[in-house]
Amino acid sequence: MRIPSKGGIKTLVAFGIKSCAAGVLIAVAVGLFSAFTLVSDDASALTDWSESTDYAVYFPRSNGDDLQAIKDGTDGISKTVAERIYPELDDRGGIYVEAADMDVVGDDPVLPYVQMSVNTNYLEKYPVLDSSGKPIAVSDEETDWVIAVPETLKDREDLIRDYVQESRNGPSDSDVEYSEANRYEVSDAVRKQKVRIVWTQPGQDLFTFNTQIRPEEGNTLPDPIVTVMTRSNTIASDWENTITGEIDTPMKVRVDGDPEKVYQELLPLFEKYELDDNFTALVYPADAINEQFSLSSEDARWLITAAIVAGALTVVLSIVAVVVAYERWRVHSAIRRLHGYSRLKSFGEVFAGLATSWLLLIPAALVAATSFYVLGGHVAIPEYFHPLVLLDEWPALLAVTGSVVLVEAVIATAVVMVFDRRHPALRLKEI
Known part of the structure; x- marks a missing residue:
């Protein structure tokens, strides 16, 4: 049985942690979408029920x-x-x-x-x-x-x-x-x-x-x-x-x-x-709707802050994960470059690892949403953190996940190209 190298383990851990952070971002972003929907519905209902x-x-x-x-x-x-x-x-x-x-x-x-x-x-x-x-x-x-x-x-x-x-x-x-x-x-x-x-x-x-x-x-x-x-x-x-x-x-x-x-x-x-x-x-129903509107607006503000923090963390961890994978495969890349491979193709393992980590995004988002819901209890946590609600909002879930995938792909491409251009001589010495 082949034992993974330390570099391989570090790469797996880095991509795993990155996927967890991205899962949190997805859960929060979909929750934010639900919160904005509630705010919009409450605002509309407030007008309709004001005379009741x-x-x-x-x-x-x-x-x-x-x-x-x-x-x-x-x-x-x-x-x-x-x-x-x-x-x-x-x-x-x-x-x-x-x-x-x-x-x-x-x-x-x-x-x-x-x-x-x-x-x-x-x-x-x-x-x-x-x-x-x-x-x-x-x-x-x-x-x-x-x-x-x-x-x-x-x-x-x-x-x-x-x-x-x-x-x-x-x-x-x-x-x-x-x-x-x-x-x-x-x-x-x-x-x-x-x-x-x-x-x-x-x-x-x-x-x-x-x-x-x-x-x-x-x-x-x-x-x-x-x-x-x-x-x-x-x-x-x-x-x-x-x-x-x-x-x-x-x-x-x-x-x-x-x-x-x-x-x-x-x-x-x-x-x-x-x-x-x-x-x-x-x-009156209108007063109840108004209070709910205030609560939903407060939830939306909290979720915006959480989404910004989770987004920044995901970007940082994505960069770290790609750098770790780059270091793991840079010698292999240098050899491939000598054989005429393009810069991006020579780092196929880096992008393969990144693509594999994308399979974990939606499961990680569901785990994150479930954790928020269970740890907070449905008395304290808004209902849009329930994992079933997350799945019910599948268009938003897929859209957010797709956006995360796109951003991570751009980050990975940029990191590989920047590092590859800055250290060509060092890689040749390591061959």
Whole structure:
């Protein structure tokens, strides 16, 4: 077995360290692209939502005294909100609307259609028309599991009904099974619940109250399947996402132009269940967007600084790696030059080593992003450092990686030519 020489090991180490630095640069640069995208989206949404004053959201969600419990997954905040807070917000006219964006439509193997879940307050504010053109009316005493489906899907009625029924209270992987496993009370009515389909008029764009969903179309979804949830046809677990602390949290609290007054009215309830330190502000969507805009802008500034530092480090390490490889192969190069090789061809090993190191760039970027995400935790590190987000931004990932490759190729060519011209006599003596 051949043992690599010290020069060979130094070259491998130099290229490896250079690739790690370049990976960090790529991860930060793609994160910066995501941050600028968020800043742009927030700026656009701020304009669109500036006049929305009837409803407010609890934003942001704080860790309060529950940081360790949140990390352990034992805080129970979502369960408390679902069981104790949602009923009060519903009684006050709060709108619950949870919608899936268009890009996740194809994820469901049986129902590959846009979907929404709403409460009855939503239907009163934003009517959904049935197939005859009349607004759908669902009572809060309704115990059937009601889904409003565009009549264009009538040919799939049995399939839709059976699938939803199985998902709701079937023997495995159902809402009932989940609720029992998490110690929610499940009524007999829900255990025996039947699915009722209401056919809707096609061509309806329904408002999602979500700033991220089709902002260019007024945050609406075309012809979604709508699940209508009432206090009588649901389990408390159905309301777990009521307050997430995000701008697009499903629950929009009715405030009628005075969020501070409503916050103070609800404060005793939140204090009773020790949630006042987690949900400290009730603000208009525009105010939440404005705060998010400030946070995204701050993230972008931080990422610009990090990108500059990572870029400078990558350039320096690229030069060092090429110099180390040059020293490793300079005698071989001199011999090749005597045999008529061009300056660049005589250093084929240097460029081959550099090209091999490029295969490590994207894996190194994913490792860097994962390290940032895991070490910081998703409470402290913005979501655009998640490795899956990095892959989702693959056009930016490939563009940044290509730019790094181009810059490193230029650096390598320049270093080889400069050193080769400065030390020709020395190389001839070493032959």
